[in-house]
Amino acid sequence: MNTELIKWPKSRILELFDIENPIVQAGMVWVSGGKLAAAAANAGCLGLVGAGSMNPDLLKTQINKAHALTQKPIGVNIPLLYDKTEEQIKVALNAGIKIFFTSAGSPKKWTPFLKKEGCTVVHVVSTPEFAQKSQDAGVDAVVVEGFEAGGHNGRDEITTLVLLQQLQNKLAIPFIIAGGIATGSSILGALAMGAEGVQIGTAFAATIESSAHENFKQAMCNAQYNSTFLRMKKIVPVRLLENDFAQKVAQAENNCVSNEELLKLLGKGRAKEGMLNGNLQEGELEIGQIVSEIKEILSCTKLVHKLKMEYLEARNRIL
Ligand SMILES: Cc1cc2nc3c(=O)[nH]c(=O)nc-3n(C[C@H](O)[C@H](O)[C@H](O)COP(=O)(O)O)c2cc1C
Incomplete structure (x- = not known):
């Protein structure tokens, strides 16, 4: 099967981030530095540098590293729960970042500022209620993350499959679903249920380019x-x-x-x-x-190729 011929369903996030595949490599503390973000971007996805574990100097270094390794756009994930948020945002802006994924806090605080700076802003939430509030705060898209996801998690324990149904036709902005997605067939399912993209953490954490030990x-x-x-x-x-x-x-x-x-x-x-x-x-x-379905450590290129193959196989099965 030729994955070059893949035709994704219509998705606003492809244009929003100027990417080939509706896949976001999640920002992850200690795991997603510039090398991973660049590798994901070179594989046609949106790569994110995870700022959560970085002081502003390290963040600058990692963004510059990503820019040296790819010509494609990359973004940063900034959890809003630390006192260094303002400095991280300034450093990222000065390093030329135009795509910001904020998480773990209110989208009201930084969205207007970032929009004024001409940036694309996405906020990460774990309930339909906060997805709506993020839309009201003016973000361009939301990531809605199910209880299966790695890392910090919502208190309400809503699963990805349920979130997909709760979100259908509810938002004017596009939503990206996250939590438990590591195969092409799950991407097909998510897109069929109204998501315009997926954010993948665990499967990218298990790639060669991730900085996980x-x-x-x-x-x-x-x-x-x-x-x-x-x-x-x-x-x-x-x-x-x-x-x-x-x-x-x-x-x-x-x-x-x-x-x-x-x-x-x-x-x-x-x-x-x-x-x-x-x-x-x-x-x-x-x-x-x-993580139960991770059997080998692949490069980002091979992981994305595998996801596309599985997507096409799953689509052929149901057509
Ligand atoms: C090791 C690890 C670190 C993470 N760190 C962050 C983070 O700093 N900020 C954030 O918004 N989400 C973080 N997450 C959540 C991811 O961004 C993503 O939404 C989640 O991993 C998706 O679910 P999945 O792991 O099932 O693919 C982290 C996840 C993992 C596995």
Whole structure:
């Protein structure tokens, strides 16, 4: 099957981001630096540098790295929950970024400023209600993320399939669906249900170009159907690969410990320790439920080729 001949359904996000495939490589702490964003962009997707784990200087370096590796547009993901947001936004603007994905906060604060700067703004949410509020705040598109997704997660635990149905014909702006998408057939399903694109985290975290530690990538390949759980629901819900640390959290939660005790258990730097430094026992390993389907570490080019092949096969099956 020739994936060059692929004809995606009409999608406003292809024009919005000037991309060939309606696929966004998610911004991910410790995982999506300039190398991954550029590789995803070169494979015809929108690549995002994940600013969440970067101080402004590192963010600038990673954006410049991405720009050196691709001529295609790239964007940044900026979680709005840190005190360095303003500096990160300034650094990204000065480095020529025109596409901003904001998350973990209110879209009202930065959208008007970024729009005035001539940027495309997308906000990440986990409910139809917040999708509507983001539209009201003036964003160009939303990412709506199901409870299957890796990383920080909504409290309402709505699954991707349910969100797709809840969102159908509800918004004037395009929506991009995320959470549990790692095959071409799931992309077909999402597009058939009204999404105009998909955001993929876990499958890109498991690529050669991701900066996840090799130990973490190997652990992804070994994951089973039930290897992830949503933890820390009382503080900030996060989906984690099961390990010693995640089990300690589960035990503490079963014992109904206070938020202070949970925060003490989490400590500082665990996500870096796990995902970047490869400490599989005591690190925090953020990953999505669909990690069970990751069997090998591919390059971004091969991953996107595989997704397109699977998309065409699935489409042929139902035509
Ligand atoms: C390791 C990891 C780190 C993540 N970090 C962020 C982040 O910094 N900001 C954000 O908006 N989402 C983050 N996410 C969520 C992704 O952006 C994406 O929406 C999600 O991974 C999609 O679900 P999937 O993992 O099932 O593909 C992260 C996900 C993973 C797996």
